[in-house]
Amino acid sequence: MTRTVIHYSDSTVFGGTERAILHLAKGMDRAEWRVVLMHDRAAPSELVDRARAIGAETHVAPRVGGKLDVAHLAELTAAVRRHHADVFHAHMHWPLAAKYGIAAAAAARVPVVVATAQLHVELDHAGFVDLQHRAMTSMIDRYIAVSRDVGAQLQRRFGVPLAKVVVIPNAVDLDDIAARRGPPPNWPATRGQRVALILARLETDKGIEYAIDAAATLPNVALVIAGAGSRRADLEARASALGIAERVHLLGHRSDAPALLKYADVFVLPSLVEGLPLSVLEAMAAGVPVVATDIPGTREAVEHDVTGLLVPPRDPRALAHAIDRVLGDVDSARAWTLAARERARREFSTDAVVARVTELYVSLLSRHAR
Numbered sequence: 001m002t003r004t005v006i007h008y009s010d011s012t013v014f015g016g017t018e019r020a021i022l023h024l025a026k027g028m029d030r031a032e033w034r035v036v037l038m039h040d041r042a043a044p045s046e047l048v049d050r051a052r053a054i055g056a057e058t059h060v061a062p063r064v065g066g067k068l069d070v071a072h073l074a075e076l077t078a079a080v081r082r083h084h085a086d087v088f089h090a091h092m093h094w095p096l097a098a099k100y101g102i103a104a105a106a107a108a109r110v111p112v113v114v115a116t117a118q119l120h121v122e123l124d125h126a127g128f129v130d131l132q133h134r135a136m137t138s139m140i141d142r143y144i145a146v147s148r149d150v151g152a153q154l155q156r157r158f159g160v161p162l163a164k165v166v167v168i169p170n171a172v173d174l175d176d177i178a179a180r181r182g183p184p185p186n187w188p189a190t191r192g193q194r195v196a197l198i199l200a201r202l203e204t205d206k207g208i209e210y211a212i213d214a215a216a217t218l219p220n221v222a223l224v225i226a227g228a229g230s231r232r233a234d235l236e237a238r239a240s241a242l243g244i245a246e247r248v249h250l251l252g253h254r255s256d257a258p259a260l261l262k263y264a265d266v267f268v269l270p271s272l273v274e275g276l277p278l279s280v281l282e283a284m285a286a287g288v289p290v291v292a293t294d295i296p297g298t299r300e301a302v303e304h305d306v307t308g309l310l311v312p313p314r315d316p317r318a319l320a321h322a323i324d325r326v327l328g329d330v331d332s333a334r335a336w337t338l339a340a341r342e343r344a345r346r347e348f349s350t351d352a353v354v355a356r357v358t359e360l361y362v363s364l365l366s367r368h369a370r
Contacts, residue, residue, distance in 0.1 A: 003086040004034040005361065006110075008061065008101040014044035014253065015201055016170070016278040017093045017118045020146075022047070023171040026054040027354035036083055038101065046255055059083075064100040073100060073107075081108040087361045090115040090140075095123060095158070099136050106139035112364040116144040118170075119275035119297075120153035133158045141364050144168045144357070146276040149296035166360060171353035172281045172344055177258050184259040188249035193222040194327050197264035197288070199257055199279040200271070202229030202250070207270035207293065209238055213316035214270075216242040218323060223268075226260055228253040261286040266326045272313050274298045281348045284308070284340035289333045291322040307340035 005028070007021055025035050035056040039048060041063060048058050062075040080088065080101075088105035090098035092115055105113050115136075123129050137143075137158065143165045145151030151167050154160040189195045196215065200206040208225060212235060215223040225235070225248070232250060239248035254260060257279070261267065267283035267290050274297040281301055283290050290308035292298045302308040309326065311318040326333050346352070 002032060002034050003361075003365075004036060004083055005087040005089055006036045006038055006080065006083055006085045006105075007056075008038045008088060008090045008098055008105075009043065009047070010040045010061070010063075010098050010101060011047075011091075011093055012040055012042040012044070013201070014046045015093075017091055018044065018047045019278055020116075020118070020170040021091050022050050022054065023173050023350055024354060024357060025051060025056050026173065027171065027350035028358065030055060033358070036085070038079070061101065073104060076100060076104040077107040080104045080110065085110050086365060087112045087114060092117050093119060094121050096129070096132055096136070099132060102136050102139050111368045112361060113140050114142050114144060114360065114364070115140050116146065117150050117154060117275070118146055119273065120150050120157070121273070122157070130158065137164065140164065142166055142360060144360070146170050147297045147300045149300065150275045168353060168356045168360070169276050169348055170278045170281065171350040172278070172285045172348045174285055174345060174349050177261070177282060177285045179258065181256075181259045181262060184254075184256050184263060186251065187263060188224060188251070189222040189263070192220070193247075194220055194265045195263060196221050196223050196266050196268045196291075196323055197260055197283075198223070198225045198227070198268050198270075199254075199260070199282075200225070200227045200269065202227050202231045202235060204231065205271060205273045207272045207313060208235055210314055210316045210319060211268050211270045212238050212242065212244070212248055214320035214323060215239075215248060216244050217316075217320045221247070221323065221327070223248045224251065224260070224264070225249065226251045226254040226257070257282060258286065261288050264288050266291060266323055268319070268323065269293065269298065270313070270319060271295065271298065276301060280308075281344055284337075285344035285348070287337045287341050289326045289337050290340065291319065291326060293319075302340075306336065307343055308336050 037051045038061040064072045088110040151165045267288045269292040293313040294310035304310040309322040
């Protein structure tokens with residue numbers, strides 16, 4: 001018997017959450033699961049096109065304009081109901097994401113409603129935030145937290161019962177990481193330069209300015225940054241002011257992360273906030289040594305001096321020292337990457353993660369049938 005799962009996203013950007021959706025959808029056994037992606041009309045084309053390429057059905061979800069927009073909520077409910085879904089899986093890039101999709105799934109009486117919480121963002125208690133989250137939680141059978149920290153924050157900040165939270169990390173597509181590739185197009189580094197790679201949105205919470213400051217003290221290192229966002233001009237200005245514009249390369253959004261990783265000497269993630277960074281997991285799987293900030297979520301992926309190096313956030317000097325150590329201590333870097341790759345294979349592979357997620361679906365469905 002084939003069951004139907006709707007993966008629901010109201011995101012309008014392409015980042016780690018959207019790649020996580022694709023990895024999960026790709027790994028689901030099509031003999032057992034019909035996979036549907038319901039997405040916002042302004043969803044990034046990369047999400048929709050790649051979902052179709054892996055055999056998922058894609059449908060535009062009616063957009064609800066607010067809690068008083070009853071007509072569009074009814075339209076969204078009808079759209080969910082037409083799929084006769086067994087499972088509705090919402091993907092939340094912030095604590096109140098996908099709330100109208102979840103409400104529509106409950107109204108459509110989908111047997112099982114699951115929500116993946118990718119990131120905890122501290123929200124004020126004003127403006128009915130807590131009331132909205134409690135209402136949403138009452139409609140959700142299980143939250144999937146991508147890290148222990150995200151799960152703990154759901155309980156601490158929003159009072160989500162422990163029994164409603166399970167920790168399952170994001171998946172890494174090991175086959176895609178291992179595929180043979182030529183040089184990535186427009187690769188900017190020159191011969192003789194060591195490459196520190198960042199895969200991240202160009203936003204404040206990613207802390208990229210601290211990596212630029214660190215690069216200013218590493219004259220033989222090119223900093224290659226793949227990602228789009230609102231702070232591009234600010235970051236370019238910072239590199240120019242430090243006199244290192246020729247060594248800081250902002251590539252914009254790229255869809256070839258595995259190819260970029262193959263040409264990197266070290267992967268850097270200077271974030272200030274993370275749930276469980278998929279880019280770090282991909283670097284680990286690719287055998288690229290990782291330097292990242294010691295923050296909740298990231299430290300659940302990287303064990304300091306075992307699978308990479310962790311440094312305090314907002315500390316360019318510590319970041320530069322760690323990058324220099326990776327590039328100079330070949331034996332240690334090799335040991336870290338071997339341990340990291342093995343952990344990625346064991347805990348974060350698509351097969352391992354999809355098995356845990358579908359096992360959760362089946363378990364919840366069996367309870368519903370009683």
